[in-house]
Amino acid sequence: MSTIATIERPRFLVGWRILSYAFLIFLSALCIFPFLILIINATRMNSDIQKGFSIIPGSAFMQNLSGLLKDPNIPVVRALANSVLISTCCAALTTYFSSMTAYGIYMYRFKGRNFAFNFIMIVMMVPTQVSALGFIKMIIDASLLDSFLPLIIPAIASPIVFFFMLEYMKSVLPFEIVESSRIDGAHEFRTFNSIVMPILSPAIAVQAIFSFVTNWNNYFLPALLLNSKEKRTIPIIIAQLRSADYLKFDMGKVYIMICIAIVPLVIIYLLLSRFIIRGVTMGSVKG
């Protein structure tokens, strides 16, 4: 533990501690409050919601849920399946191929190695939106509109995950392990798959979670590339609720839909929060 001030000044500190707890509780309340209202309203009937807010939950949760599932204009189940499929594929591809790229740069002294590394570091922060136009044109020309492939394949090249895996490799992967595997006569790719990947698994797990969440939440490109009703993902359905002005019809449905988009992630997060929070800093600069 590092120390800001180790001088004991009891009276001075008591005040600060009370203040800091008050402030932290206030901020936590700000973070929790919107979700609290969300969950309460998801259990109330539309007519009750319209009358005004009440802190007491209603009993219409199942009714709202079945109302939403039956609505033919909002294909929730299909959208959930689509979102899970895309996010899972992206998480798998991005972690495997980023590890592979990082391993290539970390382990081999080939010509152009420094160029390759510097290239990836330079393009790391260039946002995908700036090449979206060319990408969409290319997808139209290849008649891949309304397909999931253009949303999944680019996950193979992810500079940020690459950098994270490289940093992790530097701290856990000694050259000796790889060399002894070579002496045993293992093929390079075999060494990577059966010896290196297992060593990287803690970092892969963290990055798989982050990648899943990012793609689950992704709205910009899917909204431009997916047209038909059965290809929609969860964020597109949420946007559709907004544009159809559902507030006038059935608020219960709106709240339950937002619940479906948020609650699964919150549950996963609460289960893995220690792990995830530790992962936040691993790929950033070292101060």
Added chain:
Amino acid sequence: MARTRKRGVDYSRWGYFFIAPFFIIYTVCSLIPLASTFYNSLFESYRVGLTQVGPNYVGLDNFAKIFTDSKIHVYALNTLILWICNFIPQIAVSLLLAVWFSSSSMRLKGQQFFKTVIYMPNLIMAASFAMLFFALFSDGGPVNSILLNAGLAKDPIRFLSRVDWTRTLICAMNFLMWFGNTTILLMSGIMGIDVSLFEAARIDGASPTQSFFKITMPLLLPIFAYVFITSMIGGIQMFDVPQILTNGNGSPDRTSMTLIMFLNKHLASRNFGLAGAVSVLVFTVTGALSLVLYRAMMSRYSLKGSSN
């Protein structure tokens, strides 16, 4: 002797096979599209109903058009306002929390709980978060209902018809989504500072305030630069929250229309010429920022691993 012979085998060319997928996919999915975006920005190409106009070569006309007809500078200013009004409170609060959390004399309890709670909004889908705020702050929504019941307002506040409130809501959402993340980054920076520096300062009679400004702040500078630039690049990309909150209109009167919302509008209507010009401008700004970040990150970076 077999060992020496083995050592003699040159494995380095294998590196190319390992990095090939990244470079092939990056070229196809990002570099070529980027070049094509630049190329398309020089052509007039849009749709009126079912008829396609263009593509006709028009030089830099699209760039002139987005400034004169579409007032892109207004959207750039909106984006800047929305980013700054969330970033300043965000960095102030995050720094305060990071110092509190890492201070051993504060001995705050329940740190894990607070960290878990304040990081949570970062993982929430921005689209659903915005939809939730839209529902909560609608004219007949729960917030107005609470304000009316508590006697804090006589009539419902029309949050989303007012410039100040709409912008405040967008900034508040971005603040909630990012301050936990920034706190954790700054905290790891503070934890990385050598404890003996604080000890030495204390022995020399420095006050906590002095050691904060003379030790913590200067040594946090690289992390600050990282947070500042990544947040700015993220701010330029601001899209989901204002898009969903205002249904893509940037209402009221386009005061919350961001650059990427404007780009999205042209991409959705297949007006590729103007979309290209907007993309090139956004690329120029983010590209310059990326270079600054790259230089900052690489100044003390080594590819060598600690295990070797």
